[in-house]
Amino acid sequence: MLEVQLRALKDVVLEKGAQDVAIVDMRSIDSEVSAFLVCHGKSRRQVKAISEEVKMKLPDFGINFYSIEGLAESNWVLIDCGDIVVHIFIHEYRETYRLEKLWSNADVIN
Template sequence: MEQTLVELAYKAADDKRAEDIVVLDMKGVSLIADYFLICHGNSDKQVQAIARELKDTAEENGHTVRRLEGFDQARWILVDLGDVVAHVFHKDERGYYNLERLWGDASLVEVEQS
């Protein structure tokens, strides 16, 4: 079975030990993307490793990475995969931006892990 883009992104983040991975269903809430994946790492290097894994996994599976922003600063890296936008935070920044609360109208998505 082919994995959906959101499942691929979740697994890529999980493979690099991303913490507190949350997927929000943005359909009907935002025109930006169908899903937001939000997670964090505990160091600059881990945040970059998570973002790099998201990018590489998407490309290896035939998906286009539209944008990658914030990589050098590693505080909040945005990986735009089209239907899925991943937000990879440094743990110190995640609570400050609190995207889960900001997009509180979006429902949480349970992602099956294989």
């Protein structure tokens, strides 16, 4: 089920032009989150559009929605879906924070 949901979310962000989409499998780490989906957009406007599309599509995939943070600035938007957390950055912020590197002991699925 989780893999199907992640594939569906990946398709949504790609359709909106997201770049370098990565899925970080957190299940092998002591974490309450099963996976991160990480991507970036070329501009704040695109980050906001990707974020809004993800939020709108969550019910279609049976994914819970708990909160969204950072939408007003749209430098880094975090969408908390419980088992899945979606991180959508502008490129500069993604390069600065490098979430995939922070969790380097987790498997990254591209």
